[in-house]
Amino acid sequence: MSSYSGVLVSDQWLxxxxxxxxxxxxxxxxxxxxxxxxxxxxxxxPPLMAKLKAFREMYTEDEIKGILGDQGSNxxxxxxxxxxxxxxxxxxxxxxxxxxxxxxxxxxxKATTTTLLHTISESEKASYVAHINSYLxxxxxxKQYLPLDPATNDLFDLAKDGVLLCKLIxxxxxxxxxxxxxxxxxxxxxxxxxxxxxxxxxxxxxIGCTVVNIGNQDLVEGRPHLVLGLISQIIKIQLLADLNxxxxxxxxxxxxxxxxxxxxxxxxxxxxxxxxxxxxxxxAGYKKNVTNFSSDLKDGEAYAYLLNVLAPEHCNPATxxxxxxxxxxxxxxxxxxxxxxxxxxxxxxxxxxxxxxxLGFVAQIFHERNGLSTDSKKISFAEMMTDDVQTSREERxxxxxxxxxxxxxxxNNVFEDVRNGWILLEVLxxxxxGLVNWKHASKPPIKMPFRKVxxxxxxxxxxKQLKFSLVNVAGNDIVQGNxxxxxxxxxxxMRFNMLQLLKNLRSHSQGKEMRDSDILNxxxxxxxxxxxxxxxESFKDKSLSSGIFFLELLSAVEPxxxxxxxxxxGESDDEKKxxxxxxxxxxxxxxxxxxxxxxxxxxxxxxxxxxxxASIMFWSLQQPVDDADxxxxxxxxxxxxxxxxxESPAPSISGEDEISSLGGEISNxxxxxxxxxxxxxxxxxxxxxxxxx
Numbered sequence: 193m194s195s196y197s198g199v200l201v202s203d204q205w206l207x208x209x210x211x212x213x214x215x216x217x218x219x220x221x222x223x224x225x226x227x228x229x230x231x232x233x234x235x236x237x238p239p240l241m242a243k244l245k246a247f248r249e250m251y252t253e254d255e256i257k258g259i260l261g262d263q264g265s266n267x268x269x270x271x272x273x274x275x276x277x278x279x280x281x282x283x284x285x286x287x288x289x290x291x292x293x294x295x296x297x298x299x300x301x302k303a304t305t306t307t308l309l310h311t312i313s314e315s316e317k318a319s320y321v322a323h324i325n326s327y328l329x330x331x332x333x334x335k336q337y338l339p340l341d342p343a344t345n346d347l348f349d350l351a352k353d354g355v356l357l358c359k360l361i362x363x364x365x366x367x368x369x370x371x372x373x374x375x376x377x378x379x380x381x382x383x384x385x386x387x388x389x390x391x392x393x394x395x396x397x398x399i400g401c402t403v404v405n406i407g408n409q410d411l412v413e414g415r416p417h418l419v420l421g422l423i424s425q426i427i428k429i430q431l432l433a434d435l436n437x438x439x440x441x442x443x444x445x446x447x448x449x450x451x452x453x454x455x456x457x458x459x460x461x462x463x464x465x466x467x468x469x470x471x472x473x474x475x476a477g478y479k480k481n482v483t484n485f486s487s488d489l490k491d492g493e494a495y496a497y498l499l500n501v502l503a504p505e506h507c508n509p510a511t512x513x514x515x516x517x518x519x520x521x522x523x524x525x526x527x528x529x530x531x532x533x534x535x536x537x538x539x540x541x542x543x544x545x546x547x548x549x550x551l552g553f554v555a556q557i558f559h560e561r562n563g564l565s566t567d568s569k570k571i572s573f574a575e576m577m578t579d580d581v582q583t584s585r586e587e588r589x590x591x592x593x594x595x596x597x598x599x600x601x602x603x604n605n606v607f608e609d610v611r612n613g614w615i616l617l618e619v620l621x622x623x624x625x626g627l628v629n630w631k632h633a634s635k636p637p638i639k640m641p642f643r644k645v646x647x648x649x650x651x652x653x654x655x656k657q658l659k660f661s662l663v664n665v666a667g668n669d670i671v672q673g674n675x676x677x678x679x680x681x682x683x684x685x686m687r688f689n690m691l692q693l694l695k696n697l698r699s700h701s702q703g704k705e706m707r708d709s710d711i712l713n714x715x716x717x718x719x720x721x722x723x724x725x726x727x728x729e730s731f732k733d734k735s736l737s738s739g740i741f742f743l744e745l746l747s748a749v750e751p752x753x754x755x756x757x758x759x760x761x762g763e764s765d766d767e768k769k770x771x772x773x774x775x776x777x778x779x780x781x782x783x784x785x786x787x788x789x790x791x792x793x794x795x796x797x798x799x800x801x802x803x804x805x806a807s808i809m810f811w812s813l814q815q816p817v818d819d820a821d822x823x824x825x826x827x828x829x830x831x832x833x834x835x836x837x838x839e840s841p842a843p844s845i846s847g848e849d850e851i852s853s854l855g856g857e858i859s860n861x862x863x864x865x866x867x868x869x870x871x872x873x874x875x876x877x878x879x880x881x882x883x884x885x
Contacts, residue, residue, distance in 0.1 A: 212407040235267035312416050318342035319536040320423050327363045333376045348414035354388025364430035365399045372758050373777035387781050394780035397596050401425040404598045431555035432461035442564035458608030476501035486545035492520040499527045502563045506530040517543050590682045592787045597622045613647025623689045627654050644671050660684040718748045731801040738762025739771030749812040768794045783811045
């Protein structure tokens with residue numbers, strides 16, 4: 193069976209300075225250079241370092257050469273990988289000094305506990321521990337370990353088995369993970385622990401977290417800055433979940449007309465929170481405009497005005513009269529506590545301008561008392577402006593998929609954010625590198641409308657080059673925000689990426705073009721190879737709604753991953769829902785980074801079914817031949833698949849090597865019902881050109 197082996201460095205301290213993602217990337221570049229030159233010397237470092245993202249905007253190749261020369265290095269000397277890592281750390285240390293120390297660090301974490309590269313905030317850790325103790329204190333499994341002590345490393349130790357992070361994701365977005373798929377035992381083996389982390393990371397992506405720099409091994413080791421970074425994102429998603437017109441239509445009070453409503457819908461949740469705060473501050477007579485959750489809140493004045501207008505009954509006149517920022521911050525927190533807001537930050541955190549903690553505090557105030565009108569006319573207007581369920585679901589999937597690709601720009605609202613063409617160009621460059629002519633592209637902010645049209649015209653040209661169906665489509669259609677066209681284009685882009693990734697597994701496809709029928713035929717053969725009789729005619733086959741076929745397919749590619757004691761017959765809607773929820777979590781636990789919802793399986797959403805099947809196929813074909821074949825006698829299968837996942841210590845790996853990261857990309861093609869007029873091609877002909885099992 194396959195197993196995970198990270199990049200190991202003999203010097204434990206040196207190993208601790210890098211994430212596994214960083215080590216894999218650096219080792220890949222080191223080996224590539226060594227293979228080209230026969231050996232790796234000190235003189236090979238400057239050109240390589242100058243190309244690395246960490247240094248390319250800070251140093252020229254000559255400057256790096258000068259720094260290494262100052263350290264007395266002989267450029268003809270051969271060095272090993274550890275020597276290269278030390279040179280990297282030295283250069284990074286000088287880069288930090290060049291920027292003026294940690295104050296200019298882009299990390300969201302600030303210092304009290306630190307290593308050379310990474311720092312964590314004890315205040316943030318204490319806040320997150322308090323949040324976890326509050327929301328998970330009654331959890332049947334975790335209550336034996338809670339409450340955690342923020343003064344210790346209990347948080348990082350508890351996170352090592354993956355259960356805590358999975359449970360926290362379900363607190364942030366209820367129902368994301370089927371908890372039956374979590375391995376919950378007091379003592380779990382390495383494979384079960386790895387499965388929990390795989391499930392955690394794929395589920396985190398499915399709720400909008402950015403996890404491109406985090407691997408399973410980083411969580412297994414409980415690396416503090418990465419664990420806190422992930423927890424911070426999960427909690428932020430929970431706190432900002434209601435800051436949209438769909439969940440809180442009263443937010444329409446913040447704007448005056450339909451154009452402003454469209455703008456409000458395109459804002460990220462933290463910007464909506466700022467807009468809400470400034471709306472109330474203006475009513476309270478506060479003269480300044482709050483633009484961030486850090487420096488603008490340090491003196492506590494904005495908080496005093498906000499709380500006075502939202503909860504005047506708890507007002508303390510001494511708050512504004514007090515000239516000492518720390519004393520005023522304490523009075524602000526006392527006021528908030530009387531409003532039943534949980535106290536997760538200290539006066540010192542306010543005075544120091546802790547952005548993450550201030551954002552969380554303002555979000556708590558919003559949840560407790562948003563002070564918005566319940567004007568039925570305005571609310572009905574807001575509801576009219578929101579998309580229907582299908583369109584909203586599609587937008588969600590496209591947004592999560594694009595963000596998972598690791599492009600530079602973060603997408604908050606697909607329909608608004610793609611209108612300048614830049615994000616679509618970034619996605620195209622990710623999916624098919626080299627096709628975008630960046631010299632003819634304009635980067636946001638774009639003031640001249642024709643520049644947006646130029647970007648979108650290039651998007652359409654590349655789409656036609658990739659043989660997308662774009663009849664009578666022009667760049668201006670994207671600029672105008674034609675939702676049907678945008679969804680159609682993105683669906684074709686995702687499907688193209690999916691088929692290309694499968695094609696690129698040359699050992700299986702011999703480089704042949706992949707088709708939808710190949711995926712269908714592979715799935716049917718895979719299930720048949722285990723002695724089962726389930727068979728589907730197409731990705732629209734209504735029998736798929738029960739979930740049984742997918743559970744049999746997952747069991748075929750990894751026998752121990754499905755616990756058949758938890759599977760229902762899938763006859764009633766409730767049974768179908770249970771199976772569909774379990775399928776999604778089992779697929780993520782196996783290694784598929786997918787964004788579909790249980791309803792998509794229950795409704796047999798053709799495109800979603802295709803992409804889910806493709807993601808399972810891609811994972812399976814990455815396994816060693818003896819695993820990927822999966823052929824076993826029916827007798828053996830019945831024994832294996834009826835056992836619990838605990839009984840076989842075979843690992844399920846995801847995202848732990850370069851090809852697995854591609855698996856994440858392919859798995860993200862979870863698109864809802866017809867996003868375009870393009871139908872999936874005939875799926876049952878072409879029995880030829882078989883794809884290996």
